[in-house]
Amino acid sequence: MDSNKFSLLNQLPEIRSTLATNPDAAFQALRSILHAHSMPGFEIELLGRLLKEVSPADVTEFNLCRIAILSNYTVDPLANVIRVGCLKEGHFIEIYEAPFDSCKQEILSDSSGLYAFNPDMVVIANSYHEFASLPRGPMDKSQIEEALNNEVEIWQGMWSLLNERIGKPILQNLCETSEQEYLGIAERRAEWSVSRFVENLNIKFVDSAPSFVTWIDVETLAARVGKENWHDPRLYHHGKIGFSAQFLPEYMSLFNASFRSALGKTKKALILDLDNTLWGGVIGDDGLNGISLGPDSAEGEAYYAFCAYIKNLGQRGVVLGICSKNELDIATEVFEKHPHMPLNLNDFAAVYCNWNDKASNLTNIAKELNIDISTLVFVDDNPAECELIRQQLPEVCTLQLEGDPSLFIRQLDFQHLFDIQRFSDADLTRSESYQARAKSATLLASTSNLDDYLTSLDMKALIKEASVDELKRLAQMEMKTNQFNLSTRRLSLEQLQSMSESPEKKIFAIFLTDCFADHGLISYVATEVNDSKFVVTDWLMSCRVFGRTLEEYIFNNIVKLAQVQGISNIEITYNPTAKNKVMENLFEKLQFSCVSHYPEGPWHFTVSNDWSPLKCVIRDNDLSAETKCY
């Protein structure tokens, strides 16, 4: 993946020149980058500074949004992160930076720069130092209550004045409480302590603000990353910088959630992959007892926790759906029969388990649920699937889960994708109403762009006779692979070795690389020459690489091998099992016809006389290239 890692610095000259000549094109490109990569804080600042140079008159395709920022911090870093964050949401931002620490003056004076700018949105980001009623020392309960109410009244006045004069959404940071602890727990008891006062004020603000005020919960974010890290006294004293720039990515996620809320563009549905997303392993291969889910292992517990988190999202009104390359019957068994799966099938409003490309599945899910496709969030562990969706459905928010499953909840939760400002009764019953719409999932024509996508994967494959080391790996695959498995004979290492030593039999190992990864050894084919027939006895493939024309590529090579030996009679023996149904459709695709099959026995397929090489988008890997086996 390192080769795909984006670095703003490396591309800076190009980005700068495109921004100058064709800002719309640059914005499109940057928007895709922002969706696919998380930029560190300094890159966000850098990009924000570049965007500032772009004149609104040169931008035609992006919605212009004029934002006024009022703050008692230095506005610049906030302006930068807001420019970048809004670009990610598809908006070009023109910003009015009110003079430092002039929030109330700007709101109160009807001739201020704020009103002259006439913004589409006002962002207010103040530290608690701004509060006039902040206790300066011990006060009794009634005085505190009065001070709190006084502060709330002041702000209610500000909000209604802004509403009267501008009438546009207000986004306001909640205040971070102080990091200083002074006398410890006594501060928690004392209502006049700064921390307690600010805490109480935040609660009152949230409770009493009118609906045109949208909150940005910076207090919770600062606590999450740790106030010692959040605050940077050096840069605060040096330049009144509000918080450490390393947390600009986190602030951006939070800001964007409020921005979407204010514009009524909240995400509605979470569409999930299954294998290695909701459980560890591949259900089609590992079976109900083989997948990792539940208290038997740390990994299983982590997947359980992730499923429980998703269930809670569903209960809060997020519509849930499944989009997975799987056999429907096999995959749904997990929800019906697994003792530790907290999600039920009826938690999902749309279930799409099939072998179609996921872009057309997501399009159909949006149609079926009758929601705009831009309100979908798609979560998958597979980088190639995520890339497909980003390319073909850029309006879908795609999140690729990476690495340790115990961190999946954070990867999703910290994006703030589903943040809303308040619950309504409708939220708590929404997913049921969507489920009522849900139909069974069988589908559909694939997109015409699938070829383009597969070509863009830049796949290269290598077919060679398996070495002794590779046979060991194949023996492991034999035990695990259930779906793409022609014979499901469970050949042992010894059997494979004796096959490879037999003059009539051959075992071919197949390797695949694409622009994302070296997938290594992902398939093998065993053949046998028998009475001048060329028979494919075994064929296994990892489900990670189904449907990428690798099947066609391999088969073209098999036919070539037979033809080189002067054999035109080629046969495949298929032994159907409960789990390898995926192969049935394959033979037709390979232009094979069924010559015989028995109710219980193997099926025999044979290649037709007018067979010609099948279309595939995979190139031969250089034979001399080093290929890893793992």
Place this chain on the structure above:
Amino acid sequence: MSKDLFDLVAGIVNVSPQELTLESGPENLPKWDSLAQITIVSAIEQKYSIKLTMPEILSIRSVANLQELIEKHGGITN
């Protein structure tokens, strides 16, 4: 020459890296104002995983100073 550092500073003060020398700084680059200085400090701290002290931040007058400070704190520029 440390390319990363030049690219970073150039990006922040919005000039091309070729326009920068080790002697470039707030005195000879109008765009290297106090805000740019803070942005530069914050960026090199993130990029090289280091923390400067406030006196060090105040002492920065050139790209050469930045490079010295990064190396002093064990960051590697290349």
